[in-house]
Amino acid sequence: MKLSIPDADTLWATLPAARRHEVVLMVGTEHLDELDHVNNTVYLVWCEAAARAHADRLRMGTEALRALGAVPVARQHVINYHRPALLGDRLRVRTALTVHAGVRSVRAYTIDRLNDGDPPEQGIRLAECQTEWVWVDPVSGRPRRTPVEVIRRFGFTVEGPGQEQG
Template sequence: MKLSIPDANTLWNSLAPARRHKQTLTVGAQHLDEMDHVNNTVYLVWCEAVARAHAERLGMGTGVLRALGAVPVARQHVITYHRPALLGDVVRVRTTLTVHAGLRSVRAYTIDRLNANDPPQDGVRLAECQTEWVWVDPVSGRPKRAPAEVIARFGFGPAAQSVG
């Protein structure tokens, strides 16, 4: 079942910089499986890595979030694969924070190939992912609302336009 929210590509230009992040990488031998394409689980690793990099860029890495008393844990991942990534492919992973409501936040991701012969702006879509995160107390593990400072830093508030 796919979460019914817009994908990262649809929202990319309309969201404040605090709500989006991207990374580019090159597929290496360590990413491949016995079929000589990127293993399905690697896409999820890439999504989590870009989410962590996003949080770090905003000064909201795991250590800071723990100190503030709320950390996100994954509740559900939905990945749609369109085409395989192969050794040497240049891949862009983008994430946007699309929803924050109460105890939950949702990230959407797009994974695109950006090789020399691909369309220059959009590339070729390899996969899309959506992750529903639940905020929890890092000590008890019980659900807990994210502090207002965290929500504002991630672009869900009046200060959203100033964080970049």
């Protein structure tokens, strides 16, 4: 699956609530690098934290997934940076499950600045990310189709055995 970052804002408005989540955070000194802006790797940490919060909200955290016999592991990350985040910035990290097929799922993320003076609803886009996840058996580490309960809980429909639909 070759990743290309979709128009996350359009996706956000059209996806069911179970497939999307957002968190708001403040940039602290621990996020900064020697150039006094947020280090590139921190954006990825924030994206993963938003994904975990989404899973926890739906009661599909790591232990629940392990009990169902499949956990996601990252296969590929793509991040486009537009502007730097700075100390004291108020940020919104949105994540949306955009695709699910067999053993793979794709999450899109947006990171927007929401400081005073920024456009109130949309903010200022700082970065977009997309991660391709592969579902694996937590014991063997081998790829595994996603359990139906996981597919349903995250807002995808199941049409028949092994046939998921967005």
